[in-house]
Amino acid sequence: MIMIFGIPIQAFLGQLLIGLINGSFYAMLSLGLAIIFGLLRVINFAHGAQYMMGAFAGMLLLTWLGVNYWFALILAPVVVGITGIIVERFALRRLYNLDHLYGLLFTFGLALVVEGTFRYFYGSSGQPYATPKLLSGGVNLGFMYLPIYRGWVVVASLIVCIGTWLLIEKTRLGAYLRAATENPILVQSFGINVPLLLTLTYGLGSGLAALAGIMAAPIYQVSPLMGSNLIIVVFAIVVVGGMGSIMGAIVTGYALGIIEGLTKVFYPEASNIVIFVIMALVLLVRPAGLFGRDA
């Protein structure tokens, strides 16, 4: 048997893959958080709940309307994005002039309501979501067995992350967004509808969370609490990366996912807390975060 660092290579690569998959979700979620925070200055505590809503939207679309995975991949983020837009229009908007902590507290309340409601109707236990036919099965890579769906998740999340990065860094709309992040009043005086931009940004951010949710549905089970512990890990990742850069959020997400996976190989007891430990270390060395600008 081939060994690497005293560990069978199959176990090593298997955990590396799991880490990469977790990292894909971390990256998509911290990306959404960073976009929302960048423009709205709101820490979206409901991000985990929106991730869960994405998974549920996919499942319910399938069981009620027979919508398959591929359409759900588009529809679920749209549905959740629209709920996000409604929330921003009628509630979040009123909090922009206040201390940023109120945004955190409001979205925390929102997360409690959403998760509590889903738990009331669907219970706490997970429900399976079948892997789409096209992506079921696996391939033998010679050194390990790769389920196709997991490979797809890694590739798709990379495409989503790079696509979002391009949207923000390379397009005209993205330029408006970045300008509004720097100085909203000046941008508005140029005749750009900044309030609309804020609304769409929140919609986009929650849609991204929902997209991660529907992609996660076949891997993890669909349960009302699937997002609540995840969001805290993502917060730690955001602290490590710093909110300053979109790319920073993506890179930190993947890197910490992989580190977490490898910890499972070498020291399983610490795998739950390794991300928090890294966060503490980063706070000591670079309080602003690895990619952060603000102190």
Add this chain to the structure above:
Amino acid sequence: MKTSSMTSTATTSTATRIQLLLLGIALLGLIIAPFTFYPIFLMKVLCFALFACAFNLLLGYTGLLSFGHAAFFGGASYFTAYAVKEWGVPPEIGILIGVIGAAFLGLIMGIFAIRRQGIYFAMVTLALAQMFYFFCLQAEFTHGEDGLQGVPRGHLFGFIDLNQPLNMYFFVLGIFVIGIFAIWRIVHSPFGMILKSIRENEDRAISLGYSVSRYKLGAFVMSAALAGLAGGTKTLVFQFATLTDVAWQMSGEVILMTLLGGIGTIFGPIFGAGFVVTLQNYLAASAFPVTVLTGLIFMICVLVFRRGIIGEFNASRLGVRLGLRTKQ
């Protein structure tokens, strides 16, 4: 969470007198209460009220929103439970061990957390508390999912039997009064004034030569220790310590109690805790999920009710006339 309440010296004395009068009435009520209400329920309210007041010391008077206070509350409840059950120490020593443990935890968490401000501070405390949660989940002494069950109440000072509900109630009431008095003293001390100046304008406090991070750390440790006092006491009341007390939902609950009652008021968190605990008691029997209602109250508070019950009262016409708060 800036609540600038500038009261002039003339109205302050009236306000103090009224507050003392209300305090006397409230204390009298608490002494009579166990003869009409269920003592366990009252003790639960007192423990959570102290917890919320300890939390408010940090949020209301220093302007730091901690999302990780469950670690101190639940941590102390584990320490007390373990000391009383496994080492057989008397209850007062058990609670003291809980307080020291919580203060130590607060020191460690504080050192990391005060390196960031505002919203990051909230996220860092949340993450560190979650780390402590996972530690409690895996550590031997907490018995993981089972928790520590059957913690004996023991005899206070060796001769007062705490298994008698009334004895236990007055013991809890005593701890509650000591805790609130400590908070009141801290808030009205020169140290507390500096904390308030940090809340109002941190940069100016620095420019005046105060070592702001040392004061913040001090406030964090005191708040943690007092939260530990509440947690340790709660363990003796219910005779168990479980993961519920260290989970992040508990941190959210204490924020809600403080927000609902009134951030930065002495009595607000007590009212908030009473309201939330009563609500939970009523809903415990029904199928309606408590979290939905808690979440709704959160959203309503943030949108339209940011001063909380006591804060709104103080700012109302009656409150202003009583000198509790001048018009702004």
